[in-house]
Each structure stands twice: as structure tokens, then as C-alpha cells.
Amino acid sequence: MAESARGVLLRFAPMIYGPTALFALGEGALIPLIPVIAAGLGADIATAGIIASALVVGQLCGNLPAGWLVARVGERLTMTGAGILALGGAAGLALAEQLWVLAGSVFLIGMCAAAFGLARHAFMTTRIPLDFRARALSLLGGAFRLGMFAGPFVGALLLGITGWAAAAAWFFAACLLACVALVLLGPDPEARAGAETIVVPPRPVAVDVADADAADTGEAVTGGIPLPGRRPAGVLRTMIAHRRVLARLGLAAASLAAVRAARQVVLPLWGVSLGLEAQTISLVVGVAGALDFALFYASGQVMDRYGRLWAALPAMLLMGCGFLALSVTHESGDAAMWFALFAAVIGVGNGLSSGILLTLGADAAPPRDPAPFLGSWRTLTDAGGAFAPVLFSAIAAVASLGIATGAIGVIGLLGALGFLRWIPRTRAR
Template identity: 70%
Template sequence: MSERAESPTARDVLWRFGPMVYGPTVLFALGEGAVIPLVPVIAAQLGADVATAALVASALVVGQLCGNLPAGWAVARIGERLTMAIAGVLSLGGILGMALAPSLGVFAIAVFLIGFCAAAFGLARHSFMTTRVPLSFRARALSLLGGTFRLGMFVGPFIAAGLLAVVGDEHATIWFFGGCLVATVLLVLFGPDPEKQLPVPAPAPRPADADLTEDTGEAVTGSIPLPTHGARGPATGVIRTMWRHRRVLSTLGLAAASLSAVRSARQVVLPLWGVSIGLDAQTIALVVGISGAIDFALFYASGQVMDRFGRLWAALPAMILMGAGFIALSLTHDVPQAAMWFAMFAAVLGVGNGLSSGILLTLGADVAPKSDPAAFLGSWRTLTDAGGAIAPLIVSGLAAIASLALATGVMGGIGLLGALAFIRWVPRYVPRSRT
């Protein structure tokens, strides 16, 4: 009881983290969210056709996928703060490349670099939360972190629309992103250092060879007893970390990748479905926007559910709603009121996606090893990002070979299989108090 009484409340800790932990991610996400919708437009101005413009836009996701492992290596060796500062400076180089690109190839490389650096921002804060946030409200803190990225993706396009209305040049959004990055780097370098304000808990006694044990399939959860930043010991290599924890990555990690795939498919399927049933662009944008608003409104509720009732209570409803929603939507393409069903199931998918906010971050933190979590989280995020990157390829391939309805139904099936995987693997790797 005395330990509980001395523990800070969730509100106190989250409020304390706010400016320095959530502030940089909000700034980065706002700038990125403003630029993303206009990447294909600028690519087309540089001579890209529709397919090539889509390929250039995908360079952002590919860059993030490729950046996770190097980001894990960097955070493990130089710390979260310096990693974010370096990523911010490199991103400014990407901004200059996007704004001044003389050719499509240079523009694509700059977009890739932005995605590569985005991985560093996400992993640095994920690692910070894993090592320092008390377990009793870990999910709420990480759901809020996920919500900052959702905020950027939700508000950013509106900022871009306002800039276009005032300036009339798509490059204005790039310079806006550059301003956000400058503010981010200054905040990270000259603001209070959260790593020093909230040091890592002291390590519990353990055998000298504890770090050399192989992955036995047992849970590797608990507090993360790292030394303070200045006293970091030699970090375990990324590849070695992946091998040591291959079982959790190949089981619970694949379940998490299926959730990432379903999330990513939602962003692709909904606009394509609206076009396929003959809706105009304004109606499609309205439906997708409402779905996104529902998604954003629920991000903190997911953390509340996970902290109070367990991880499965958020993961299962999310996967079942999205899986069943995709399957049901796939059956409505040729019905008389297809537009109504489209709007209704888009809302269902928004609810499911909102309930899943922070789940991947929280599960990654739950199963991170007791030492050197950054390398493990780099592997975890690479796996989940790969699921998100593959999903659009599955949708486009099946739609080309068969039909969009079949592709939508297949993604629904992946969602339901992912729900079964969560039922099987979460209780094994996450302690019962968090299941």
C-alpha cells in the first residue's frame, strides 16, 4: 500500500511527459501529415504518371520500414535524444531535396529519407516509454503517443488545404514541414531532457550471464532495467537480438503484423471502394474523413481499456470489428444501397481502428527484453511495418487478378485470423494481469 501511495498518478506522469515527449512527435506528425497527400501531386508535376506517382508515394513507407533497424541500433548506442536530433537534421536535408528537386529521382530519394527518419522518431519515443513509464498506465501513455501521430495525419491535410488556398503552391506544405522540423530539433536539443528528468529504474539483481540466455518462448516482460543514458553498456546487436527473441517475433509479432496489415488495407480499400461503386470524390472524402474522425476520437479509450482490463480486451474487438467489417463490405458491392453500406462499414472500420490505437506499441513494450529494448523494438517495428507495407500490394494484386470485393474479403479473413493469433499468443507472452 505504501508503494502504491508513493507512485505518481497517470495524469501527473503524462502531464510531465507532455511537452518533451509528445511535443516533438506532434510537430513531426503535423508536418508529415500536411505533405503526404501532396507527394503524388508534386511527383506528377515532375513528370510521373499515375503508377509512378503511387510508387514515389510508397517510398515514404519503404523508408520507414528500412529505418527501423538502424534506428534501433542508434537508440541503443547514443540514446533517444541524440537520435531524434540527428534524424531531425537529416529530415531537413530531405525537405530541401523535396522542395528543390530537379528530377523525379531526386524527389523520390528525398521522400525515402523522410520516411527513414520518421522511423527514428517513432522508435526513440517508443523506447523511452518502454523503459520509463510505470506499467500501471503504460498502455494509456503509448496510446497517447499513437494518438499524436493520428493527430498529425488527421489535422495535417487540413493545414495543407489552408496553405494551398492562401499560397496556391504545393511546395508551401514542404516548407511548413521544414518549419515543424526546425522547431522539433530546437525543442529536442534545448528543451528539458526527459531522459535525465525521469531516469530508468535501477536494475534488479540478476545472474551475470542473464543477457546471454536464448529465447525459450517464455514471457520476457517486466520493468526494463537499463542504466542511465550516460552509463549505457555495450548494446546487443540488432541481428543477435532478433535471433534471441525469434519465437516471440515469429508468433505474437506476426499477429501484430496482421493488425498492421488490416489497418493499412483500410486506407487503401475505402477510397477504391467509393470509386468502384461510382461515388464522386467529395462523397468519398466525406466518408473517409468521418471514418478517420471516429478513429481519432477513440485513441485514448484504447489505452484505458488495455490498462484496466487487459490487452486482449482492446486487441480482439479491434480485429473482429475490422475483419468482420471488411468481409461484410465485400458482400455489398452490387446491392441497391451500396453507398449506404459503404458509409456504415467505413464507420465500423473507424471504430475498430480507433480501438487498436497504441496496441502495437504497448505489446512491443510488454515483450521487450529486460535490457537493450531499443534493438528489440527496432525488430518489432520492422515486422509490423512490413505487414502494413505488404497489405496494399495484396489488395492491388487481388483486385487486378480477380476483383476489389475479393481483395476486401481476403483482408477481412486476415483480420479474423489475426484475432485468433492474439487469443493464442497474448496470454503466453504477456502476464495475466495485462492479458
């Protein structure tokens, strides 16, 4: 008899959701203080920014090796190894006396975050039944968002109590120890459920694939690539076999990651350009973040009940139109009111997109060996997230803040068209 969604989600809490929230909580406490630590070692503003960006670079560089590693040693060992290595990065960051040591530690943490995230993504992809896959992955995204939302407050509290920015690094180390303990010692979801309830999830449409290249139409893969008598495909081979879905649906997903990342830069800068006080800007961004967090599970419900497109398309339209509308309000008499309104619209759109990238990646991945594909998928989406703030800053430098904000809105609308064209019209039920 099939197990209920609630039973499966609760069963995965100790090994997946708990470690995810802890990892994000520690990382969220640390990230805002990395430039502060760098400045304390003598870095100027530009150098501190480069050191802080080493986290994103590490994530980009870590996805493909993580896909190779998960395919060979498994998810549990990869998550454990990533947590232990990240401990070394946290200690190096706290004890660094030279900038190159600090940069290397931040880069290592980024690589470990990529491996940890990919391993849990692959774990869920192969073990969660399709009927409630989107809800499970939206809850995973919600656990991450909760940690990243609360983390900066913990970091500020530690800084206020100790007066020592590196205290956040030791807090991150403590969170990592708890993560590793949960992954290693927590109850095995498969053992608790029994072999009959944890199987590779069925695909919406069965596809008999004799030749991976011949079957690659650019649509999301809905059937496994048979590998009788062969070893699991490597990362490069998987990228080639699925090049069209990565170039089409993957690029649409990268545009979503780009719009998400840009909003974290656009909204604060827009408030500053209007001359608003820091407290007002923080309040507006905080309310948008609260709306975002409140909707994370609703996204999974919509995707499971009505199809992936019904969450992806409204999310991209809300964010794209929100940025476009915001871009023409700077000189209006009620610019502050429009800023608050469209920040909330963008927050709602982002909340509706919770778990979409995880779910689409899981849907498109070969069910028998998803890790190499997910490494490519996450590299593409992380690249979109890293590229957007750079593009926004470049356009703002040569044109204006309004034009740069409008460009982000255009990316959102193009991504909506990509989702409309490339998301398969399937439902779990």
C-alpha cells in the same frame, strides 16, 4: 510515492507528445502532395506512385539501423539527429529539379521518420511505469493521429494560398525545427521527476533467464536478459534471441498493421466502385476517421485496466468482420448505406487498436536494452502495413474488389486468433 498517471503524461508532453504531433502534422501536410510535386517534374502516374512509396521503403529500411543507433547514442540524440537529417530531406524535396533527387529526399524522410519513431518508442518503454504504459503509448498514438488528420488540411490550405505544392515541404521543415528545439531545449522528464520515479518499469512476471535461446518460448518476454559484464546485444543477436516471439506475436501485430493500412485503400476504392461522388466518399471516410480518433485514449484505458487482449481482440474482430461483411454488399440495393455503416465499424475497430502495437512492442522488449528489439518489431509491423495494399491490389486485379476486401477481412480474423493465442494473460493491476 508513485506519481499519478496524469503527472507523468504531462511531464512527457514537451519532449515526446509535442514533437510527435508536430512531426506528424508536417508529414501529413506533405504526403498527399508528393505525387503532385513529382508530376510537376514530369513523372507519369506510375512513377509518381513509386516516388511516393519511397517514404514507406525508407521507413522499412530505417528501423533496424535506428535500433542500433538508439542502443549506442541514446534516444534524445537519435531524435535530434533524425530531425536535422529530415530537414535536409524536406529542403531537397522542395528544391528538387530532378526526379531522382525527389525520390532520394522522400526516402531520407522515411528513414528519419523511422529513427524518430523508434527513439521515442524506446524512450517511453524504459521510463513509463507499467501501471499506465498503455495509456501513455495510446496517447502517443493519438498525438500522431491528430497530426496526420490535420496535416492534409494544412497542406490544402497552403496550396490554395500559394499555388505551390512545395510550400508543404517548407511547412514540414518548420515543424521539424520546432521538434528539434523541443527535444533539445525542452525540460528533461527525468530531471523534473527525480531519479526515484523514473526507473525501468517492472515486468508482469519475473523470469530468470540464463540462456536467451532456451527461454524463448514464443510468448512475449516478461523479464530482462541478464547481460553481466557484456555490451548491449546488437540488432541481429536480438532478432535471433527473440525469433519466436517475433514470428508469433510479431506476425499477429503485422496483421493488425496490414488491416489498418488496407482500410486507407479499400474504403475510397469501394466508394468509387459504387459510383458515389467524391464529397460523399470523403464524408464517409472522414466520419470513420473521427470515430477512430475519438477512441484512441479508451484503448489505453482498457489495456491498462483489463489487459492487452481486451483491446486487441475486439479491434481485430470489428475490423475483420467489418471487411468481410462489406465484401458481400456491393450488389445489394442499399450498398451505399452498408458502405457508410461498415466504414464506421472499421473506424471504431481501428480506434480501439490505438497504441496496441506500441504497447505490445514495449511489453515484449528486454527492459534493459529495448531499442534493438523494437527495431525488429517495427520493421515487421511496417512490412505488414506496406504489404497489405499491394496484396489487395493484386487480388482485385485478378479476381474482384469484393474478393480482395474479403481477403483483408480474413487477415484480420487470423490476426485476432494470433492475439488470442500469443498475448500473455497479464494485467497491470
